[in-house]
Amino acid sequence: MQKTILVVEDELILREIIKDYLLNDGYKVIEAADGKEGLNLFQTNEVHLIILDIMLPEMDGWSVCRRIRKNSDVPIIMLTARVDEDDALLGFELGADDYVTKPYSPLVLLARAKRLLDSRYRIQQPSATLSPHSNNEQRNNILSISGIRVNLASRTVAVDGELVNFTYTEFEILTYLMQNKGIVITREQLITKIWGYEHEGDDRTVNTHIRNIRNKLRCKSKLISTIVRTGYKFESSL
Incomplete structure (x- = not known):
């Protein structure tokens, strides 16, 4: 089309x-x-x-x-x-x-x-580099952790069963963090993964998107931990 x-x-x-x-x-x-x-x-x-x-x-x-x-x-x-x-x-x-x-x-x-x-x-496929925590739902294009459910095919996010609207970039960042839960992801890794090597922005670009994501996750926002002077980590549970 x-x-x-x-x-x-x-x-x-x-x-x-x-x-x-x-x-x-x-x-x-x-x-x-x-x-x-x-x-x-x-x-x-x-x-x-x-x-x-x-x-x-x-x-x-x-x-x-x-x-x-x-x-x-x-x-x-x-x-x-x-x-x-x-x-x-x-x-x-x-x-x-x-x-x-x-x-x-x-x-x-x-x-x-x-x-x-x-x-x-495009129709999203499960990442070939998921963390060791991957499960059947991840293989079926679903990520589900502590009440946050992401459908990779339809690109929808539900928090405690309620659909929440995420922008393209917010969705990509949240998905990347969830696929690598328990692993520290640096800001540089996020910039390269989401925007590419040629991106002109700095760390504040990532920080702003993370803040938006946390606001939309509401009570689940603490699942995204800030690692001082490094980046972020998606926790397995609250």
Whole structure:
């Protein structure tokens, strides 16, 4: 099935460049020049990924991201011309999955989009490098630990039987930690696993996503332990 990408960028030249690269790679592209138009297109079309500029007329990218995340986990890549890392962190706090800083290579942006789409919409298979604690449920695309149940095929998370909405990146991080429960995972390992070697962010990127995940896990948040100056570990039980 052809994937549809929504590009929300107010600079016409940049929008056209992005569109050309995506079309050449076989994607369907719909485009918007401001935040309100982008939000309307998302609500009236089946969209598989959004490339979203932060500085937009009518409604900025942060506001658009916030509105979309109220009821959708569609992958979002944010574009920012600002060099302040806090801009990217705010985007992550609002639920963005990745960000690219201007000026950027269209090939890099295309690679980020393909990574998110390929991971988000393929049928998940159990990892070949699960920890020694793997069980029958893991082999059947289910991870279940202390009331947290993750379905790898449908990419859903239930906490004590209640479905909780996770973004693409939050889902990937939670799954990676659960598959390696009892093992300390460094921040560098998480960055490489989730974003790849070329990622521009620092440790705060990981910390922000972990905070979001803990908030969604509510009373189960303590299952993710912070290992000072190292990383995180998913505990076997509370």
